[in-house]
Amino acid sequence: MSLFPNMAVGPTVRAVHDEFHGDLLEVSMGPQHPSTHGVFRMVVTLDGEQIVKLKPVFGYLHRNHEKIAESTSYLGSMPYTDRLDYLCSMSTNWAYALAVEKLSGQAVPDRAQYLRIVMAELTRLVNHSCLVGFLFNDLGTSFTPLLYAFREREKILDLFESLSGSRMMCNYQRFGGCRVDPSPEWLAAAQALVDNFPRFLDEYETMLTGNEIMLARTQGVGRLDPAHAVNAGLTGPVLRACGVDYDLRKVDGYGFYPRFDFRVPLGAHGDTYDRYMMRILEMRESVKILQQAFRDLPAGPVMDPKAKLRGFRPKAGEAYGRLEGPKGELGFYLISDGSPNPWRYRVRPPSLINLTLLEEMCLGHTVADAVVILGSIDIVLGEVDR
Amino acid sequence: MSEPNPTSAAGLPSEALAKEGNISAAEREDLRRHGILLTSLEELYGWGRSNSIWPLQFGLACCAIEMIAAATARFDIARFGAEIFRPSPRQADLMIVSGTVTKKMAPQVVRLWNQMPEPKYCIAMGACAISGGPFKQGYNVLKGIDRFIPVDIYIPGCPPRPEALLHGLTQLQEKIRSEKISGPQAARHLQPDAASEFPVPDYGAHDLQPPSNPDIFTAPVLPRKA
Numbered sequence: 050m051s052l053f054p055n056m057a058v059g060p061t062v063r064a065v066h067d068e069f070h071g072d073l074l075e076v077s078m079g080p081q082h083p084s085t086h087g088v089f090r091m092v093v094t095l096d097g098e099q100i101v102k103l104k105p106v107f108g109y110l111h112r113n114h115e116k117i118a119e120s121t122s123y124l125g126s127m128p129y130t131d132r133l134d135y136l137c138s139m140s141t142n143w144a145y146a147l148a149v150e151k152l153s154g155q156a157v158p159d160r161a162q163y164l165r166i167v168m169a170e171l172t173r174l175v176n177h178s179c180l181v182g183f184l185f186n187d188l189g190t191s192f193t194p195l196l197y198a199f200r201e202r203e204k205i206l207d208l209f210e211s212l213s214g215s216r217m218m219c220n221y222q223r224f225g226g227c228r229v230d231p232s233p234e235w236l237a238a239a240q241a242l243v244d245n246f247p248r249f250l251d252e253y254e255t256m257l258t259g260n261e262i263m264l265a266r267t268q269g270v271g272r273l274d275p276a277h278a279v280n281a282g283l284t285g286p287v288l289r290a291c292g293v294d295y296d297l298r299k300v301d302g303y304g305f306y307p308r309f310d311f312r313v314p315l316g317a318h319g320d321t322y323d324r325y326m327m328r329i330l331e332m333r334e335s336v337k338i339l340q341q342a343f344r345d346l347p348a349g350p351v352m353d354p355k356a357k358l359r360g361f362r363p364k365a366g367e368a369y370g371r372l373e374g375p376k377g378e379l380g381f382y383l384i385s386d387g388s389p390n391p392w393r394y395r396v397r398p399p400s401l402i403n404l405t406l407l408e409e410m411c412l413g414h415t416v417a418d419a420v421v422i423l424g425s426i427d428i429v430l431g432e433v434d435r
Numbered sequence: 436m437s438e439p440n441p442t443s444a445a446g447l448p449s450e451a452l453a454k455e456g457n458i459s460a461a462e463r464e465d466l467r468r469h470g471i472l473l474t475s476l477e478e479l480y481g482w483g484r485s486n487s488i489w490p491l492q493f494g495l496a497c498c499a500i501e502m503i504a505a506a507t508a509r510f511d512i513a514r515f516g517a518e519i520f521r522p523s524p525r526q527a528d529l530m531i532v533s534g535t536v537t538k539k540m541a542p543q544v545v546r547l548w549n550q551m552p553e554p555k556y557c558i559a560m561g562a563c564a565i566s567g568g569p570f571k572q573g574y575n576v577l578k579g580i581d582r583f584i585p586v587d588i589y590i591p592g593c594p595p596r597p598e599a600l601l602h603g604l605t606q607l608q609e610k611i612r613s614e615k616i617s618g619p620q621a622a623r624h625l626q627p628d629a630a631s632e633f634p635v636p637d638y639g640a641h642d643l644q645p646p647s648n649p650d651i652f653t654a655p656v657l658p659r660k661a
Contacts, residue, residue, distance in 0.1 A: 080540060080543055081493055081522075081524075081543060081547055082522070083492050083522040087494055087495070087496070087499065088494075088495055088496075088540055108537075108539055109537060109539050109540045109543075110495065110496055110534075110535060110537060110540070111537055111539065111575050112496075112535050112537060112563075112570040112573050112575065112576050113570065113572075113573030113574055113575055113576065114570075116573065116574070117570065117572055117573055120572070128569065129569065132496075132497055132569070135496070135497035135500060135594075136500065192506075195503075195507065196507050196508050199503070199504060199507035199508070199509070200507070200508055200509070202504075203504070203507075203509050216501075216596065217497065217500065217501065217594060218497075218593065218594070430496070431496055431497060
């Protein structure tokens with residue numbers, strides 16, 4: 050605490066005198082605050098109710114993921130990646146597996162490629178539906194949309210659990226494939242879930258999309274300009290809501306995504322409402338991808354027989370593997386010196402980089418809007434602080 | 436007269452009353468069938484408190500998502516009277532430490548605990564809150580919140596399932612019901628000398644200062660075979 054006396058969590062409200070603006074008020078929101086999605090802190094300077102300055106403070110969940118990974122074997126880091134973005138363990142696993150496969154030149158069988166897409170898109174459904182629930186919590190609905198979202202989440206988590214043994218921390222991907230092959234019953238259950246998912250989306254949208262309060266609170270709030278967003282390195286639905294067509298599933302075409310027919314929804318205004326709609330539309334596209342994956346899923350092994358998991362030592366070199374996670378570009382950068390542990394292990398967390406423009410989005414709005422804007426960016430503190 | 440519901444107020448554990456020698460549990464049960472409820476102030480007090488625990492709405496990491504899941508429709512923590520998550524520590528009875536406590540966060544957690552009014556309870560949810568869990572080797576991770584605040588219930592898991600949280604909650608309810616209201620065995624909040632606030636550690640340059648509270652925490656000694 051003594052390092053930053055101004056940031057001490059003492060009295061949370063104190064007046065700042067400024068000769069041009071009169072009295073400003075500095076409010077510290079967080080790290081214990083119901084709307085900060087974890088242990089995030091915003092130091093907000095207010096002129097009346099308008100935000101004139103916002104300073105994000107993070108690091109309250111810095112649990113040394115990268116440093117621990119440098120003293121762990123490559124495979125040993127896989128369970129840690131589950132806990133990085135704890136809402137979407139399957140896609141985080143895949144991003145790490147991609148990086149290691151790039152490093153070692155490991156091939157992946159076709160069936161595993163399809164299964165990875167199935168898991169990643171199911172994860173996207175979980176993440177986006179929960180995010181919309183949390184966003185509405187921030188808007189003041191007090192839990193109701195979240196109950197609907199968690200109802201669907203539980204169904205998907207049941208599938209994950211029956212496949213991998215764990216609800217949230219699936220630890221499912223491996224270098225060179227997937228850990229277990231789903232049974233035909235599992236696939237039938239997943240197919241049924243996906244077929245029913247649009248009904249949930251329709252229900253959700255009937256309830257939320259045209260809601261008058263929702264429109265008044267989100268349209269034109271937290272507007273972001275596309276050039277600014279690109280310069281700051283924003284990715285994911287937050288960037289696409291500004292109208293920038295950048296989706297790694299199309300740009301990189303990693304995995305078997307080029308074989309799938311889907312569209313990338315784009316926003317026009319870059320405001321909170323567009324960011325909300327991005328999530329709804331992406332879920333509809335995910336359903337399409339999933340249905341194609343179930344239709345085309347080939348038979349065969351789920352692990353490359355030549356893949357080596359224990360005593361895995363890639364050659365010296367470096368690799369950057371990235372994918373379009375539900376929150377944006379999620380990348381792992383690895384440097385190997387030929388030993389069983391990575392020499393350097395670096396995560397590119399989309400949540401953290403999307404947070405960099407929080408102040409720009411919030412300036413001129415009220416505190417209540419800042420809460421909603423933060424909710425629409427979709428952060429997970431495990432990933433922000435690592 | 437219809438039979439009273441066996442799970443009603445008087446159906447609570449009656450060992451405490453039976454031990455006093457005034458009336459046996461069987462006699463009490465007999466009376467209850469005739470619509471006469473007998474209880475003691477202590478039991479009534481414990482029963483009321485145990486069924487209206489208000490947790491602090493306070494999520495730290497992954498376990499917080501499971502805590503939210505426990506509050507939603509499938510697991511429905513409201514069945515146990517603990518659905519009112521209060522964002523303010525002043526209104527909360529129970530702190531669920533749900534996730535990794537880092538050294539940067541630990542002073543805030545202790546401060547929140549100090550701000551909660553008595554009677555208050557603490558659940559350490561998940562491996563990280565118990566011992567640091569998978570992140571134990573991290574330089575910034577506190578190796579268990581029981582170094583600074585007294586923990587009533589430990590729930591293992593990474594993360595624990597919502598059912599495990601509910602089990603922990605029912606265990607806490609048992610504990611609250613068995614608390615005495617007077618005498619040397621009285622509950623902590625009824626003892627005038629028992630500590631309610633604990634010193635907040637300082638986020639020092641290298642570690643928390645002090646690294647643990649010696650009044651409530653002693654490092655376990657592991658005997659090694661020669």
